[in-house]
Amino acid sequence: MGFMQSYAIIGTGAVGGYYGACLQKAGFPVHFLLRSDYDRVKEKGLIVESIYGDFTLPRVNAYRDPSQMPQCDVIIVALKSTQNHLLPQLLKPLVGENSIIILLQNGLNFEREIAKIFPQSFIMGGLCFICANKITAGHIRHLDYQEIVLAEYALNYQSCGITGRMEAIAKDFQKANVKIALKADLLQSRWEKLVWNIPYNSLSVILNATTQAIMGDRHSRQLVEAIMQEVAIGARSCQREISASFIVKMLSHTENMKPYLTSMKLDYNFKRPLEIEGILGNALEMAREKATELPKISMLYQQLKFLDTQNRK
Incomplete structure (x- = not known):
């Protein structure tokens, strides 16, 4: 058994919940930050209905407060970008020396902002092509598609090619049966x-x-x-x-x-x-x-x- 990267999910809605659940099902240590759904998920875990097969995780590492969470190798941000003003305080306790922060968000320019706040971290952008929604607290319905396009951020969006870090994350997602495509140029x-x-x-x-x-x-x-x-x-x-x-x-x-x-x-x-x-x-x-x-x-x-x-x- 080799080294397994640990994952934190910031924003356990349909998207963060789905990918985090797939990673945990594949055996990776995953830590979920929740707000309104915390009590339900802490008690009952996560339910995923998916076109690729339904599954339930009766127990997950659920947290209401990021300061209670361990530092993780990879931090996946799946919050709506309208909440990005909260990221400095949410991420601070989780970011270690070589942490990788992946922004699974719609839009442009967020990587540049996060890189200014956490200059020691490696920042990536993930573009999700997925149809999924949250039915109730801790219950996700995955309807179609699930591919992530992943690319790494370099200063001012210079193209930085496909890095070893990206390849390691891709291996983890493939193990979790999630399609992932690596791209050389994030912008x-x-x-x-x-x-x-x-x-x-x-x-x-x-x-x-x-x-x-x-x-x-x-x-x-x-x-x-x-x-x-x-x-x-x-x-x-x-x-x-x-x-x-x-x-x-x-x-x-x-x-x-x-x-x-x-x-x-x-x-x-x-x-x-x-x-x-x-x-x-x-x-x-x-x-x-x-x-x-x-x-x-x-x-x-x-x-x-x-x-x-x-x-x-």
Whole structure:
């Protein structure tokens, strides 16, 4: 039996709970930070209904307070980016000398922020392609997909290739039967994910529509494509290239998807804060730093800010 990396999960919702449960099922030591679900999970563990087979973990290491948790080799952050202001205090007790922090979050620029606060740690970005939701406390339903795209952060998003640390984490996830793809350039991967996230998250809220309805109408479909092309302009301002064929792939992938409510639309329906800054604001800011304006995305941003404020009044 070789050395097994220990994992901390910050934010045990659908995504963090699913990946953490898969790692524990495969035999890895996993420590879960919870808030409202703490009592239920401490007592009953985690239930996972999955297209790859249901399973229950009757006992998990559950914590309400990060200062009670051990320092871990790998810390997975699966909180919504609207809660990132809490990260400095949540992570501080968990971060050891060579800790790896993986941000499984939507959007752009969070790695740069965390690297400033924890300069001794290795920071990675994980992009999740998963359909999962939390039914009740400690009960996760995994509907489709589960791949993670993982890349490491280097100062100012320089491309740093595929590191040994990434390969070690990939081995662990493969052992846990989770698909993982390693990428050499985190910023490229982040912009690619925005090609999907910016149009569909924004329009699902603004137009009050599923992805299927958006793709089924000629006008909204044209709008999606125009927004995707503007995301590519943003990427180009950061010296990253998004090909026309990648945009075509995202459009056809969405046409073939099961009808799906985006995470932003679900947040809107439940009157939770929307991830507007992470998904749109930071992309606009990054492009502006390079003297590039993205007018369509800017308009979506302003509309969402208005809707978000009205919705939570």
